[in-house]
Amino acid sequence: MGLYEDLGLRTVINADATLTRLGGSLMPPEVVEAMRAASHNFVDIFELQTVVGERIAELTRNDAAYVTSGAAAGLYLATLACGLTVDPEDGLTILGRERHEVVIHRSQRNAYIPSIELAGATVIEIGDEAGASTRELADALADETLAVFYFAGHHLAQGAVPLPEVVRIAHGRGVPVVVDGAAQLPPPDNLWRFTQDLGADLAVFSGGKGLRGPQSSGLIVGRRDLIDVARAHGAPNPRRGRAMKVGKEEMLGLLAAVERYLKLDQAELSERYERMVQTVLDAVAEVPGVTGSRDWPSEAGQPIPRARVTLPAGAIAVQAALWEGNPRIAIAADGDEALLVNPETLNPGEEITVAERLVDALESQQGCSA
Numbered sequence: 620m621g622l623y624e625d626l627g628l629r630t631v632i633n634a635d636a637t638l639t640r641l642g643g644s645l646m647p648p649e650v651v652e653a654m655r656a657a658s659h660n661f662v663d664i665f666e667l668q669t670v671v672g673e674r675i676a677e678l679t680r681n682d683a684a685y686v687t688s689g690a691a692a693g694l695y696l697a698t699l700a701c702g703l704t705v706d707p708e709d710g711l712t713i714l715g716r717e718r719h720e721v722v723i724h725r726s727q728r729n730a731y732i733p734s735i736e737l738a739g740a741t742v743i744e745i746g747d748e749a750g751a752s753t754r755e756l757a758d759a760l761a762d763e764t765l766a767v768f769y770f771a772g773h774h775l776a777q778g779a780v781p782l783p784e785v786v787r788i789a790h791g792r793g794v795p796v797v798v799d800g801a802a803q804l805p806p807p808d809n810l811w812r813f814t815q816d817l818g819a820d821l822a823v824f825s826g827g828k829g830l831r832g833p834q835s836s837g838l839i840v841g842r843r844d845l846i847d848v849a850r851a852h853g854a855p856n857p858r859r860g861r862a863m864k865v866g867k868e869e870m871l872g873l874l875a876a877v878e879r880y881l882k883l884d885q886a887e888l889s890e891r892y893e894r895m896v897q898t899v900l901d902a903v904a905e906v907p908g909v910t911g912s913r914d915w916p917s918e919a920g921q922p923i924p925r926a927r928v929t930l931p932a933g934a935i936a937v938q939a940a941l942w943e944g945n946p947r948i949a950i951a952a953d954g955d956e957a958l959l960v961n962p963e964t965l966n967p968g969e970e971i972t973v974a975e976r977l978v979d980a981l982e983s984q985q986g987c988s989a
């Protein structure tokens with residue numbers, strides 16, 4: 620306590636989401652302890668990356684796993700992995716021709732595409748905002764296609780070709796499929812579902828979102844041969860992934876986070892989230908002109924409830940008042956008529972502060988507009 624204040628900064632109660640701009644998530648003691656222990660010794664980083672990868676692969680029921688400096692770095696390395704072949708002799712020499720095109724659904728276009736382009740790929744979009752047809756997917760696959768990237772999440776699936784169908788069509792052309800599941804934990808079984816059950820070749824996750832591992836960590840899981848290419852490019856090798864170095868602290872921190880995550884009682888966690896949402900709904904029920912309801916799923920389509928607070932207008936002003944107030948509180952606005960309170964990133968008890976401050980802000984807002 621106090622480090623941020625010493626720098627003149629205000630800490631934030633995060634009722635918004637696992638947003639990088641707010642610090643992503645908070646590491647539990649097991650993760651911090653693993654990072655601290657990792658910081659005490661030198662170690663062979665190649666060996667550490669291999670052993671941690673094997674351990675995480677086993678825990679997540681995958682053939683192979685590789686720790687990256689985030690899911691965006693995972694997208695970059697997965698692009699390299701699918702576009703290149705390396706000489707198995709030295710694990711470094713690039714063999715054959717590089718392929719250049721990555722196919723995505725236009726309806727799944729998002730802020731992380733530059734990480735794919737950074738690897739030298741051209742992104743080809745299929746379909747429109749509403750989705751795409753299997754025909755459009757099949758027609759987009761060419762000799763130049765290095766992979767189809769699929770962005771997972773309830774909110775991105777509508778109108779998109781279903782993942783198993785994408786896999787069937789792409790594999791028919793010898794093209795691998797990479798799933799971006801960065802924010803798709805929970806549910807925990809997504810760690811193996813995309814690759815083992817739905818047939819994707821690789822899946823990418825953030826270490827610093829639902830897993831609550833180090834902020835600058837991420838995970839690629841799936842086919843060993845592809846992960847070997849990613850590994851060949853990654854630090855400490857002086858190659859194309861060297862700029863996205865992963866430290867020993869992050870590797871052991873992420874391993875501890877995965878171990879912890881898979882032991883969590885998800886039912887108990889869900890109950891806690893439901894109680895937090897109910898606390899907010901009970902509080903706003905007292906405010907005239909405002910309607911509260913339980914919203915589902917979360918902004919990234921995860922199975923987490925939220926409190927939706929609907930008002931005639933002024934949601935953005937209320938959001939700003941909470942951000943400017945003391946303590947500083949982050950919540951999401953959905954246009955100017957709704958606010959969303961997400962329990963996932965709240966420490967137990969913080970929902971009470973959020974509820975009280977939200978009621979105050981809503982009441983002053985009603986006063987202004989009356």
Ligand SMILES: *Cc1c(COP(=O)(O)O)cnc(C)c1O
Pocket residue numbers: 639688689690691692729731770799800801802824825826827836837
């Ligand atoms: C957050 C996110 C990323 C980036 O994850 P980092 O771990 O912050 O690099 C990539 N893709 C999607 C869909 C995301 O939500």
